[in-house]
Amino acid sequence: xxxxxxxxxxxNPEGSLEEISALITEISAAICTEDFISPQAMRTMQEAxxxxxxxxxxxxxxxxxxxxxxxxxxxCLSFPMFDMKEGSFSEIPSAGDYETDEDGNEVLCYGxxxxxxxxxxxxxxxxxxxxxxxxxxxxxxxxLHLFGYDHIDPEDEKVMIAxxxxxxxxxxxxxxxxxxxxxxxxxxxxxxxxLPAGELCAxxxxxxxxxxxxxxxxxxxxxxxxxxxxxxxxxxxxxxTNIRSIYNTEDTQIIFTDTPGxxxxxxxxxxxxxxxxxxxxxxxxxxxxxxxxxFEEPGSVEKRLIKLCAENKKKxxxxxNREDEVGKNALxxxxxxxSQLYAFADVVxxxxxxxxxxxxxxxxxxxxxxxxxxxxxxxxxxxxTEREIAGEMIREQILHYTDQEIPHGTxxxxxxxxxxxxxxxxxxxxxxxxxxxxxxxxxxxxHKGIIIGRDGKMIKRIGTAARxxxxxxxxxxxxxxxxxKVREDWQNNEAILKETGLSDTEED
Numbered sequence: 001x002x003x004x005x006x007x008x009x010x011x012n013p014e015g016s017l018e019e020i021s022a023l024i025t026e027i028s029a030a031i032c033t034e035d036f037i038s039p040q041a042m043r044t045m046q047e048a049x050x051x052x053x054x055x056x057x058x059x060x061x062x063x064x065x066x067x068x069x070x071x072x073x074x075x076c077l078s079f080p081m082f083d084m085k086e087g088s089f090s091e092i093p094s095a096g097d098y099e100t101d102e103d104g105n106e107v108l109c110y111g112x113x114x115x116x117x118x119x120x121x122x123x124x125x126x127x128x129x130x131x132x133x134x135x136x137x138x139x140x141x142x143x144l145h146l147f148g149y150d151h152i153d154p155e156d157e158k159v160m161i162a163x164x165x166x167x168x169x170x171x172x173x174x175x176x177x178x179x180x181x182x183x184x185x186x187x188x189x190x191x192x193x194x195l196p197a198g199e200l201c202a203x204x205x206x207x208x209x210x211x212x213x214x215x216x217x218x219x220x221x222x223x224x225x226x227x228x229x230x231x232x233x234x235x236x237x238x239x240x241t242n243i244r245s246i247y248n249t250e251d252t253q254i255i256f257t258d259t260p261g262x263x264x265x266x267x268x269x270x271x272x273x274x275x276x277x278x279x280x281x282x283x284x285x286x287x288x289x290x291x292x293x294x295f296e297e298p299g300s301v302e303k304r305l306i307k308l309c310a311e312n313k314k315k316x317x318x319x320x321n322r323e324d325e326v327g328k329n330a331l332x333x334x335x336x337x338x339s340q341l342y343a344f345a346d347v348v349x350x351x352x353x354x355x356x357x358x359x360x361x362x363x364x365x366x367x368x369x370x371x372x373x374x375x376x377x378x379x380x381x382x383x384x385t386e387r388e389i390a391g392e393m394i395r396e397q398i399l400h401y402t403d404q405e406i407p408h409g410t411x412x413x414x415x416x417x418x419x420x421x422x423x424x425x426x427x428x429x430x431x432x433x434x435x436x437x438x439x440x441x442x443x444x445x446x447h448k449g450i451i452i453g454r455d456g457k458m459i460k461r462i463g464t465a466a467r468x469x470x471x472x473x474x475x476x477x478x479x480x481x482x483x484x485k486v487r488e489d490w491q492n493n494e495a496i497l498k499e500t501g502l503s504d505t506e507e508d
Contacts (some may be wrong), residue, residue, distance in 0.1 A: 003049070003052050004049055005052045005054070012113050024052070027139055027170070031147070035163075036163060038088040045100070048109075055116055076113065089283055090282060091310070093398060121134075123161070131166075137168060137482065149163055159373075166373075167387045201373075205255070206285050210287055210288065215290050216321040216322070223353075286368050291320050291338065317361070323351045348364055353451065389416075390417070390470050394438055395465050413438060418436075434477075435472075436470070442486055466480060
């Protein structure tokens with residue numbers, strides 16, 4: 001990646017920046033490594049550039065006013081061109097994102113950085129370090145913003161601070177305590193025994209679970225995580241959003257994404273679900289394609305997914321599920337048929353239901369992931385909130401108890417999630433009760449009658465089962481209040497889809 005610098009003598013308080021041009025090249029090279037950028041983004045670095053402009057206080061104030069509506073002088077600004085999260089694209093750049101340079105080469109601009117040199121000068125004097133360190137620090141800070149690192153959320157800030165220290169150490173401008181912190185991250189757990197974000201470990205990356213509806217993706221995810229994160233039903237298309245489960249060991253962190261099953265969509269919601277699956281596959285470091293061991297030939301869904309992976313040159317592991325039902329020998333012809341379509345990194349027979357073969361599968365996936373900094377603290381299991389999981393647990397019981405009577409046309413919106421802290425508890429997580437109120441949406445009045453049941457017996461059954469599962473998750477008493485509402489054609493209503501966590505404009 002090239003950093004293109006723009007400056008003039010009148011906005012340079014030191015008279016010349018030529019002496020730090022070598023450091024700018026060094027920090028550019030340092031950030032273009034897998035310590036900071038995912039393998040998917042690394043593949044674009046040869047054709048990438050960033051524009052770095054050194055500006056005066058008045059110039060940065062003017063940009064702040066025009067672009068952010070803030071009449072304020074700041075030390076730096078960054079304007080990313082792509083939506084990224086901690087070094088990974090939310091959506092891979094397309095051909096239209098590339099520019100043609102003066103030599104006729106296709107190049108990709110990651111964004112623009114503005115550095116206020118007067119502020120850098122003042123801050124270097126205030127903090128008691130060199131002007132060059134302050135300028136390089138601001139450039140590194142801004143580069144991290146361009147690649148999707150942030151410091152608004154406390155956990156995100158923790159990761160970004162660790163990255164900043166690592167960058168400064170890489171260019172030889174870190175303080176002694178920063179070097180010690182980097183060493184500690186590379187070699188030790190923190191005192192609490194939690195594997196901290198930013199710590200270097202042998203295998204880190206994202207794995208997208210793909211397959212047709214009801215093939216066992218959610219069951220596998222729950223098996224790996226050791227808790228119920230994704231709801232499981234015998235009905236297809238149970239999962240509607242991308243659910244991330246985080247697998248941690250001392251030398252590995254895998255972020256698994258359970259995607260909605262790929263199917264032919266019949267509504268706006270269905271289209272969003274399929275699009276989420278495709279986007280996750282493209283963005284992931286490794287794709288885990290799950291096939292049903294009961295069917296010897298790959299179907300149109302599997303062929304479509306394999307074609308997508310081939311077009312994007314993805315590393316793919318094929319997991320053949322339901323070994324417990326069909327037996328290992330029956331999987332041999334399936335393996336042969338699938339292997340004719342793609343050069344899989346590996347093929348692993350598993351039973352998501354019993355857990356057989358899952359440890360082998362995790363080992364295979366781990367070995368395909370590169371060394372890098374841990375993206376989440378080791379205590380994190382999922383990106384789903386308790387509120388979101390509670391809503392899905394309610395929906396699971398609707399699917400279970402209404403069986404074939406209700407089509408896949410219900411949604412659950414949790415409208416209230418109110419906690420009461422146990423005054424005698426040892427910490428803030430000791431709760432005496434959680435009050436949950438939720439709306440159950442259905443598409444027809446007849447469906448509402450079925451969900452409520454005669455004399456309210458069905459809704460009571462659904463609520464009781466859901467409440468018990470939620471209590472197990474939260475570890476305290478739960479008061480659950482359910483309301484059934486008719487919302488015709490809600491699956492094509494953008495406002496309702498946003499409330500349910502689905503939208504064609506939402507970011508993953």
